[in-house]
Amino acid sequence: MTTGSQGTGSVTAGGAWEAAHRRSLEDPDAFWLEAARSISWIRRPTRALDPAANAAEGAVLPRWFRGATLSTAYNCLDRHVVAGRGDQAAVVHHSAYTGERRTLTYAELLDQSARLAGALRALGVDRGDRVLLYLPMVPEAVVAMLACARIGAVHVVVFGGFAAAELAARVDDAQPVVVVTASCGLEPSRVVEYMPLLEAALARAEHAPAHCVVLQRPQVTADLVPGRDLTWAEVLRPGAAPPAECVEVAATDPLYVLHTSGTTGRPKGVVRDHGGHAVALAWSVRHLFGLEAGDVVLTASDVGWVVGHSYIVYGPLLAGCTTVLYEGKPVGTPDAGELWRAVEEHGVAVLFTAPTAVRAVRARDPELALAEGHDRSSLRALYLAGERLDPDTWAWAGEHLGVPVVDNWWQTETGWPIACSPRGLQELPLKPGSPSVPSPGYDVRVLDAAGREVGPGEEGALCLRLPLPPGTLVGVWGGDDGLRASALAAFPGSYVTGDGGSVDEDGYVRVLGRTDDVVNVAGHRFSAGQLEAAVIGHPDVAECAVVGVADALRGQEPRALVVLTTTATAPPQEVAAQVVQRVRDEVGAVASLRRVDVVAALPKTRSGKVLRRTLREIADGLDPAVPSTIEDRSVLEGLRHLLRR
Template sequence: MTDLMSNDAQQQYRDAVARSLEDPESFWGEAADLITWITRPERALDDADAPFYRWFPGGRLNVCFNALDRHVVHGRADQTALVHDSPVTGTTRSFTYAELLDLVARFAGVLRDLGVVKGDRVVIYMPMVPEAVVAMLACARIGAVHSVVFGGFAPAELAARIEDAEPKVVVSASCGIEPSRVVAYKPMLDEAIERSAHKPDHCVILQREQLHAELGERDLDWKQVMNPDAVAPAACVPVGSTDPLYVLYTSGTTGRPKGIVRDSGGYAVALRWSMTELYGVQPGETWFCGSDVGWVVGHSYIVYAPLLTGATTILYEGKPVGTPDAGAYWRLIREHGVVSAFSAPTAVRAIKKQDPDATLLKDGDLSSLRALFLAGERLDPDTWQWATDHLGVPVVDNWWQTETGWPIAINPVREGEALFGIKPGSPTLPTAGYDVRVLDERGEQVPAGTEGAICLRLPMPPGTLPTLWRDDQRYVDSYLSAFDGYYLSGDGGYVDDEGYVFVMGRTDDVLNVAGHRLSTGSLEEALAGHPAVAECAVIGVHDELKGQVPRALVVLKAGTDPDEAGLQTLRQELVARVRSEVGAVAALRQVDVVDALPKTRSGKILRKTMRQIADGQEAAVPSTIEDVSVLDALTPVLRGGGG
């Protein structure tokens, strides 16, 4: 463990978390003062219709007003609100709060003039451009519900989301730009609309200079409709605290997509509270989140949390490596004076693979940086150690989900110091409002240090999903039916005797080797500690004798290129590491060295899909896969039993 901050600061935080569970009315009622209400709610929590809990009932507000207008009114008009840093186009643009407000109010006027009213849906299918943020906030301004679909999603997946959300308008762009190619969006959008039973009234298309799209009858050009002479800005429309702000669909392989609903008031309060109290970012400071607005991290920590706080947020159109190199994040921090950054462990692993000695990190002054936060995939101790050694600031794991919208467990940062000692492999302690319990198959709480299903005792705090879009029963069936009174996270792990949470992987990633339950996380932790390994994954494959046996797939660091004899030695060393650190019960025999691991665009490794392929089953390939060619290349290895 690292050195601790003062006992007073720790105790104050522990007391606050305890109060959030014991007296949520008082705790969240005070937190509600952080935002501006049109009608202040009389109470914090309505539990009359449990398990459909509602936060700040009776309250009325506008989330866009809280993100933009109030900062302009209170002296931040000339402060930079948004920086668009785009190495794929070689451009950087900055927008003050006043400038961003002007654009948002005008586009809200465009949507209003197209017939969009409070409660209508707008689907946003765009790359990482400022206009995506403008469209999101414009929807919030007039009370419309936005649903952002990751730019470049295949037509079938986009069609399913259009059909479910039934948008009046779709906002898109002519293209997205990858490091090696331009991706035409308009043909995919046209095909998606053709496939969908629901047809939007209009599509507003941002024409990018890299590729112009041919517009059809329902299509409108962004630049033309945004002409100040063509549209009057729209005012903020009051909405209820419990009214939906957005619907964000989780990936699915079959059937109707699952729409996570986010309410307006609870989300605004939780996000504003978290930005300062958890991430340590103050109004006026610059924050970078290396995600995408198509994912929950992008919604929460590129757009809403920093702007609700009055901070400066960076919208990055690039990659952690390849645009142009593994020093891209360090350049962003240096050039923009970033005080805290947020990314996924897979991004750090990619940087580490390309630049294992962190030579590119030493190219400039990173003294502005106080902390690096990582979430989205389990942060293995080896990656944590590498980042800690080279950055010299707290590297803070945090665990949460699309469904929760903000961290379940995190180590809060105060003035550049982690509040609690860091235990590698743990996102530290549950935060305000989250009553984390580890349960066995019978729903009984297990002793400290014992693995089980990580669950959240109801009610969950503000900002978490109140239900699924138009499907209360599916919400109950998917999350609340396993254990009465609990939300099932789908993650497995344990809580140690000091209350630290250890998330070891999805519950369907647990291996059952001859009756012994082993988490993929523990085996991967042992493998990742080998100096030649950049990243790894462990899957459980069927075995007639033991039920399952583990199989490891490892990617080596750049510059590591052993011959066949060297590979054999490496495999033996990795098997020995697992035997030494996990035990002989793990029974790891097979280690495949591969070029890359298949992942979703948010960085999650597709362990379940690889396991299905290895077992000869029909593989469930999620729509969110980053590069299907990686899986295609790996399939013969998985099916052939070696590589």
């Protein structure tokens, strides 16, 4: 790869990004009022941020656009139809499992969501009520989210196929009036029946929804409970209920609750509002991702995650784009070339997925041979987020795809990138190992243990100075005490992201991983990301995880688990020895990496994050609770004996 293909280099001071970022911090009111012009308001905001009103209310986090009203559903659908673009594709369903292709135009998506909204209202759902969505990656998931937004209900999306105990916890937390689900979801080697999981969850939960709406899929027909359950076809049949018009809601009203793992082990429901969310996502789609109305975006994630909320559903539709709803995996459905087939078939301009997906593709197709023969000329950039993007994977993807590979860093709580190269604003140079620069509105600081800001290149806790920008969380469903204790108490005036890293002299952020992913060897601290970057640089290593294991002499010693590429020619023992030497050469002998195990797979969450903490605790002889988000429990179980040797 030539350095020019990824545009590496130094930032040019005085550019559009620097001016926008400075203005967003110095005069956030003016900056975000200007950004709000891209949204259709019922009552326009006169101020973006009112610190006095926030203080008077005792808000833990800022509330944006107080006094303004709007409809998120209108902004996603109706206004595009009114503007004459009703025949444009809004959602394209690309099922790698079944081969199905289904397109909903903006007019069709408007019609279906309005009819479902009317049906939900007839079932007793009112403004502010919660509706829990437990759905696979099908267009009906988008219809349901927008139907809730249309009548001012709060949707709570739970990843389809979640275990009953975790689903029950979310039911009790959100207390939904209605649950919308499907008869099943699809996995590469099996069909997952949802209704038995839902029934088990409702049996455990203290709260009982009044009704369940069930999408019957052809693979499985679910048994329904008379009087409680209705089919999707039944509630959407013509004349079943009058279609609902858009309800006017306050900009500060909740749009959705999305649960993420809490530090107490209970699910934490992140609350997103209507106004700030619409403004931030509309701004980010244009300025961070460089997308305009009519462009096609494929975000290979799931609507159960924040990436799915922001950049499968709301962001693209707010901007008038076409969003591809991808039901499948990056590999194995049927092979490692399916994403490139989708790019060609739909004319995808921006592909967004996780680094794990790219590493999985690389492991099975290291020369990207399966991409050959597919027209990828529409593809302008590959965006990667969800975990640390190692420089070697970044370089490999850029070399083989011939487009910029744009790392970006954010989390469920922020809702949109904290740091990202703003390609729609200014095409900044890209640096391997960095998600580039802070997005406007985010004041990123690196603090030491005493809360002091450290210098350029020095490592510490990555924190965000308050106020957080629009589109970030406005609180936690059910109360903010946990948020105060976990993210706001350590450094007053700052939000603690939980990630460690640094900011260099050009303003580029480097994220080294969660602050608990630190290996302490005889007083020397190494981030897991730093060690993993050296490991994965070996040409035969497709994926890796490094964890610190308790050691009586040195406190901890690093241990590496590696997955080999399908083209690896050296025997595993030889690769392991070479990896040990690589770490010694690139990090130093003091890192003391001595143990490298070659494994078939790494345990991950459904969003692609490796379960490093769980691996570490098992290796230390503990019996940790396995996260509910685990993709394949058998992978972890297969490693237990190895980890304890």
